Amino acid sequence: MAKPLPAPPDTFAPSSDSVYSDQFGFYTLDSKVPGLSQVILDKLKMKDYKDYRAALEGKGKVGFHSHKEMFQNMEDTFKFCACCSKLPSSLPDPRALKRCIKCLNVYYCTKECQRKDWSLHKKFCSMLHKVSIDRLVEWLVHTGDLPFSTEVWSRPAKDIRCWDDWLSMQGDLTSRLEPVLSGKNMTDLWTNACRPRPEEAELRDSLWRVCSEFFSRALSVGLGIKMSHLDPYSRPLTIHLVGAGHNETLGARTTDMDELSRMFPGHQGLEVVMVGPEVVQGPIMRPPLRAFGPRGRVYISAFKGLYHQFWEEVIERGEAAKPDLVVGFHPGFHASPGLGEGWLPTLLLLRDFNIPSIFTMYNNAEMENSIQILIELEMDVKDTGPNPFSSQKPEQVQSRPNKPPSHCNAFYIYFQGALETQQEEE
Incomplete structure (x- = not known):
C-alpha cells in the first residue's frame, strides 16, 4: 500500500521540504x-x-x-x-x-x-x-465570461502546429469578445479594481492572453496525443493529468477540456483524470470511469492524492483504466527536496510501466534542470523544446517582479520508459 498523504501543518509554517x-x-x-x-x-x-x-x-x-x-x-x-x-x-x-x-x-x-x-x-x-491587467481580467474566467466559445477544427490536428494555425480556424473573434468587453462583470471589475479602466485595445489583447492560458492546457494534452502517436478515432483514450493542483482544479468545470473534442471531432471518447494532493473539491471530483462512456465526449474526473497512491488504490484494483498518456503541468520536482521526494515514486512508476508522458515547464531553466533529473533516473527523454501552444499571458515572480517573465506551458519534455543501455560483451 502507498504511504498515507502527509497532513498539512496545523499552523502556518512554510518549509522547503513539503510535498505541497x-x-x-x-x-x-x-x-x-x-x-x-x-x-x-x-x-x-x-x-x-x-x-x-x-x-x-x-x-x-x-x-x-x-x-x-x-x-x-x-x-x-x-x-x-x-x-x-x-x-x-x-x-x-x-x-x-x-x-x-x-x-x-x-x-x-x-x-x-x-x-x-x-x-x-x-x-x-x-x-x-x-x-x-491580466491578473484582474483573469477574474472573468471565474465568473464564466471567459473563455470565449471556439469552433470545431476545420483542419486535421496534425496540420495545426501553432497558435496562428489555431486562430486561423476561429475566424473573427469580435462577436465573441464584444459581449465580454461590454458586459456587466467587466464593468464591475473596473469599477472596483482600484485603478483606471484600460483602453479597449488593451482589454481585448488581455482577453486573448487570458484565454490562451486556458486553452493551452487542452492543446498541450493534444500535443502529447500527437507525439505519442495515439489514435483517438480507433479507440477511447485515457489521459492522466498528474500533479494537478488548484491552478487546474479550482473552479474547474466538467467542460474545461472540451477543446479536445473540437480538436478530434468524432473521437471514440477521451477521459482526463486529474490526480494530485492539491486537487480542489468541485464538479470534477468524481470517480474515474471503469469503461469509457459516450463517443465524442471528454469526461473529466479526479483523485486527491499522490499518483502512486492512485495507482495502487484505484488502478491496480481495476477501478479505473490504465493511462494511454500521462501529462504534467509544471511538476516542480526540480525545485525542492520535498517536491522531488513526492514525485520520485511517480516518475519511477512512469518509467517502469513504459507510459508515454509529456510534462510542461515555465521556462528553459526549469526544463534543463528537469531533464537532468530524468536522465539521472535513466528515463528515455525522446523530445524537448518550446511548446507551440504556450500561454501568451506573461507571469511575474510576485516577490521579484523585475525578472524576465515566464509563461505557463512554455516548454515541454516528452519521455517514455527507461533508456536502453548497451550491455558489454563478456
Missing part, C-alpha cells in the same frame, strides 16, 4: 520578502496555512464584503518595495509606498529606491503593465 507546492511557494515568498506570506493570509482573512488549505479543500471560506474589498486585498499583496523588499508594516509611514505610474504593478518606498531600481525596472515596465 503551495506551501513551498509560501516558503519561497518569505525567503525573498520576509513576512509576505503572512500578508497574503491576512488579506485572505486566514490565520495560518491550515486555514488556507481548508479553504482550497472546500472546508473553509474566503469571505469578502464586496468586490472592491476583494480586489483591494489582492493588490495589497503586491505592496512591497521592489528594490529593498520592505513591506508597508516595516515603514515609518506605510503610505510612503508609491506605485510606478507606468506599469501600475510595482512599488517603491522612497525616490532613492525607485532611482536605484530604474535601470532594471525599465526593462520590464511595459510587460508588467500587461501583467497588472
Whole structure:
C-alpha cells in the first residue's frame, strides 16, 4: 500500500521540504520578502496555512464584503518595495509606498529606491503593465465570461502546429469578445479594481492572453496525443493529468477540456483524470470511469492524492483504466527536496510501466534542470523544446517582479520508459 498523504501543518509554517507546492511557494515568498506570506493570509482573512488549505479543500471560506474589498486585498499583496523588499508594516509611514505610474504593478518606498531600481525596472515596465491587467481580467474566467466559445477544427490536428494555425480556424473573434468587453462583470471589475479602466485595445489583447492560458492546457494534452502517436478515432483514450493542483482544479468545470473534442471531432471518447494532493473539491471530483462512456465526449474526473497512491488504490484494483498518456503541468520536482521526494515514486512508476508522458515547464531553466533529473533516473527523454501552444499571458515572480517573465506551458519534455543501455560483451 502507498504511504498515507502527509497532513498539512496545523499552523502556518512554510518549509522547503513539503510535498505541497503551495506551501513551498509560501516558503519561497518569505525567503525573498520576509513576512509576505503572512500578508497574503491576512488579506485572505486566514490565520495560518491550515486555514488556507481548508479553504482550497472546500472546508473553509474566503469571505469578502464586496468586490472592491476583494480586489483591494489582492493588490495589497503586491505592496512591497521592489528594490529593498520592505513591506508597508516595516515603514515609518506605510503610505510612503508609491506605485510606478507606468506599469501600475510595482512599488517603491522612497525616490532613492525607485532611482536605484530604474535601470532594471525599465526593462520590464511595459510587460508588467500587461501583467497588472491580466491578473484582474483573469477574474472573468471565474465568473464564466471567459473563455470565449471556439469552433470545431476545420483542419486535421496534425496540420495545426501553432497558435496562428489555431486562430486561423476561429475566424473573427469580435462577436465573441464584444459581449465580454461590454458586459456587466467587466464593468464591475473596473469599477472596483482600484485603478483606471484600460483602453479597449488593451482589454481585448488581455482577453486573448487570458484565454490562451486556458486553452493551452487542452492543446498541450493534444500535443502529447500527437507525439505519442495515439489514435483517438480507433479507440477511447485515457489521459492522466498528474500533479494537478488548484491552478487546474479550482473552479474547474466538467467542460474545461472540451477543446479536445473540437480538436478530434468524432473521437471514440477521451477521459482526463486529474490526480494530485492539491486537487480542489468541485464538479470534477468524481470517480474515474471503469469503461469509457459516450463517443465524442471528454469526461473529466479526479483523485486527491499522490499518483502512486492512485495507482495502487484505484488502478491496480481495476477501478479505473490504465493511462494511454500521462501529462504534467509544471511538476516542480526540480525545485525542492520535498517536491522531488513526492514525485520520485511517480516518475519511477512512469518509467517502469513504459507510459508515454509529456510534462510542461515555465521556462528553459526549469526544463534543463528537469531533464537532468530524468536522465539521472535513466528515463528515455525522446523530445524537448518550446511548446507551440504556450500561454501568451506573461507571469511575474510576485516577490521579484523585475525578472524576465515566464509563461505557463512554455516548454515541454516528452519521455517514455527507461533508456536502453548497451550491455558489454563478456
